[in-house]
Every structure is written in C-alpha cells, then in structure tokens.
Amino acid sequence: MTTAAEVPPDLVVDFDVYDPSLAFPVDTVQERVAELAAKGPVVYSTAHGGHWIVTRYKEIHEVLRDPETFSSYPNNLVTTTAGFGKFIPIELDPPEHTGYRLALQPLFSPTRMKALEDDIRGVVNELIDGFSGKGEAEFIAEFAHELPTRVFLALMDWPIEDAPVFTDATDIILTGVPGASEEESNQARGEAAFTMLGYFQNMINERRQNPGTDVTSQLIHTEFQLDGGKRLLTDEELNRMFFLLLIAGLHTVQGSLAWSVIHLANNPDRRQQIIDDDSVIPTAVEEILRIEAAVIPGRRATRATELGGFPIGEGDQLILMLCSANRDPAEFEDPKELDLYRLPNRHLSFGAGAHRCIGSHLARIELKLALEEIHRRIPDYALVESDPPVMHSSQVRGCARLPIVFTPER
Numbered sequence: 001m002t003t004a005a006e007v008p009p010d011l012v013v014d015f016d017v018y019d020p021s022l023a024f025p026v027d028t029v030q031e032r033v034a035e036l037a038a039k040g041p042v043v044y045s046t047a048h049g050g051h052w053i054v055t056r057y058k059e060i061h062e063v064l065r066d067p068e069t070f071s072s073y074p075n076n077l078v079t080t081t082a083g084f085g086k087f088i089p090i091e092l093d094p095p096e097h098t099g100y101r102l103a104l105q106p107l108f109s110p111t112r113m114k115a116l117e118d119d120i121r122g123v124v125n126e127l128i129d130g131f132s133g134k135g136e137a138e139f140i141a142e143f144a145h146e147l148p149t150r151v152f153l154a155l156m157d158w159p160i161e162d163a164p165v166f167t168d169a170t171d172i173i174l175t176g177v178p179g180a181s182e183e184e185s186n187q188a189r190g191e192a193a194f195t196m197l198g199y200f201q202n203m204i205n206e207r208r209q210n211p212g213t214d215v216t217s218q219l220i221h222t223e224f225q226l227d228g229g230k231r232l233l234t235d236e237e238l239n240r241m242f243f244l245l246l247i248a249g250l251h252t253v254q255g256s257l258a259w260s261v262i263h264l265a266n267n268p269d270r271r272q273q274i275i276d277d278d279s280v281i282p283t284a285v286e287e288i289l290r291i292e293a294a295v296i297p298g299r300r301a302t303r304a305t306e307l308g309g310f311p312i313g314e315g316d317q318l319i320l321m322l323c324s325a326n327r328d329p330a331e332f333e334d335p336k337e338l339d340l341y342r343l344p345n346r347h348l349s350f351g352a353g354a355h356r357c358i359g360s361h362l363a364r365i366e367l368k369l370a371l372e373e374i375h376r377r378i379p380d381y382a383l384v385e386s387d388p389p390v391m392h393s394s395q396v397r398g399c400a401r402l403p404i405v406f407t408p409e410r
C-alpha cells in the first residue's frame, strides 16, 4: 500500500470527503474539488488511513471500466452499516457481479419503466397538491425525499402507504441523528437498518408463500445463474439487494431534484427556457445531472498499477470525483455553465462500465416528470434568503433541507 511519504509532497492533501464543513455553503465541495483537480489527475489524501482521489474525466473513466484492476469492494472509505456485509450488486466484482445484475434487469426493463411513468406522475402531482396552495414548502421533506421513497415502493410492487416506514429510517442511515454524537448516530443507524430489514423480510416471507405476478415475486421465484449454477436467491441476498435498491435511488434523486431547484432558481433565464418550452426538459435533466454528480464511488486496487502517470500500490483505495470529471474542461466546453441544451453530454453521474447505474432510466423519468409538473404548477419558485439550503456531503452528496416560496396555486 502506498503511504503519503512515497507521494510527491505537492500531491499530498488532507481532503476528507466526510468532512461536514464541505456541505456549507452550497458550492464548497465543488470549489475544493476543483482545487484538487488543478493539482493533477490523481492526488493522495491522508484522510481515512490514506487514499487516492481521482479528479479528471479520462482517469475516472479508465478506473470505472477496469474492474479487474479496481475492485468495487469496499465502495466506501468508512463503514456506515457495520456487519451488514457487501451490498449486492454494487460491491461485487465480475464475474460474481454478473448474475446478480442480470437478476435485477427485469425490474428496470423499458416496458416496466414506461408502465411506471403514469404512477410516478400521479405521485408527483399528489405531493405538489400537498403544498401548492401554501406558497411555501420545505422542498425536501414535502417532495424530494417522498418522491423516490414512493417510487421505490412502486418499483417493488409494495404498498405505497408504507412510505413513512422508510422516510425516517433512510434519513438516519444517510446522515445520522442531527446533533447527536457519532456513537449515538451509529447506534441509530443500526436500529434504522434493522427496521428496514424487518420490513423486507416480511415482504419476502409473504411473497414466498403467496407468489403473485409482481416483480418481487418474480425475483424470489426465478432461478438465476449464480456461483456457476442455477439457483434461487437466498433471503440474505434479497435483503441486501433491496437495501441497496432503496438507498441507491433515494438520496441521489433527492439531491438531483434539489439541485434542479437551486440552479434554476439562481438562473431565472434558464428556468424561463423550461417554462417557455418544456421539450427542453430531457436535456435539462442531463445538464443538472452533469453539473452536480451526487455519487463519489470508491475502488480498491487489486494489483500494483499506474494511473495518470502515478504508481498505485496493491490494496490502495481510491475515490472517484464524478463531480469534477463532469466539470473537466478537456471533456466539456464551458463546464461551469448550466447549458440546458448541451449536446453531447457524456457526463459520468451514473458511472460507467459493469456497475453503471441500473436505475438511471428510472431516475431520469422521476426528474423529468418532476420538472414538468413543478414548472407547470409553481414556476416562480425562489429560495429563501434567510433560510438557505442545507446540503450534506459524504460519498453521496445532496440536500437535506430546502425551503422555497412561490405564488400559491388557486
């Protein structure tokens, strides 16, 4: 493993991706990461026992597409759910990864995504109904957290009324308990994970005994190509998959919805482009995804190698700053500019290679429908100067609180 002493001193930094101060004010992470990218394609941080930070598009793409050299386990520098084991499929490497990935594919098939679209538009409008008459909202609690939670339940064919079970638990797992010690937060995280796993197990038991035509029943009752033979998924595997599906699709979409509102409220000219012609929304969604990538994936080198001209040692950990790859001037013209018509837009927000986000189409549908309905119903939303957005920062960046005001709907 590489130590800081072996790295040229100008490439050694103390950047800690888990430092809460990175979340305030809104643009701090991007500014700090741009400073790192200016130093080189890879820099070495002394945080968390030492690890590399990959900052540029080319090298990040290279790492994402080479799972043999760069393992996905562990994907995080810190363990937030101690003792839970590997997340499936995100922390498995090919060929082990392949069977699980194929098992999940039917959940996200184009026909299924199309079928979910009407349900999602219904949820979007129902949530907006909840606050549109008030002229103000806390956009995260009243919309951006609720939408992906309910979409997850719809995706799994589980009762949407159960959304409250997940709302609190998922917040605690991501951000801990506000104001509590790290130890208390970790205990609360364990309890929240326990609640969700209990819910998953009930669903598994129910659909094992009474299979329906729903996707969860299909997943439980289909044999997949795993460990060199065909077999059913075990309860433990199903639990780990469900847990990942819930977590992966939640704070990422929540953050992207919040960034949409923040960037467009701060760029009224751009917002007007959407209000005037909502056919720009699909490319606008890509641009929001590009300008603020939510995820910072982790990798571990399985052998000594070289990246961006630097020797990487076997066992070294790396984090991939997708948010800076997406602002790399070698790949994007005027990368800091929010250009809703940007084409091509080969951002890396959904990753690349074997683990490329399997929920990317679902995420795009959620963002598209949300932007359509928000701009149709409350188009003049503005941030509240005295109560600014509260961001959160770790290996998933996003927004925890976002007060907005707008002309109430009659």
Ligand code: HEM
Residues within 6 Å of the ligand: 064, 072, 075, 089, 090, 091, 101, 152, 155, 244, 245, 246, 248, 249, 250, 252, 253, 256, 293, 294, 295, 297, 298, 348, 349, 350, 351, 352, 354, 355, 356, 357, 358, 359, 360, 362, 363
């Ligand atoms: C804006 C929203 C989203 C963003 C930015 C995002 C981003 C990502 C990224 C970067 C990866 C690759 C991580 C890596 O290589 O280590 C990933 C993987 C994954 N995402 Fe998403 N995601 C989003 C929404 C969703 C949704 C809605 C779901 C499902 C409900 C989902 C499920 C998954 C799963 C299961 C994986 C693992 C795939 C694998 O390992 O083969 N994501 N996502």
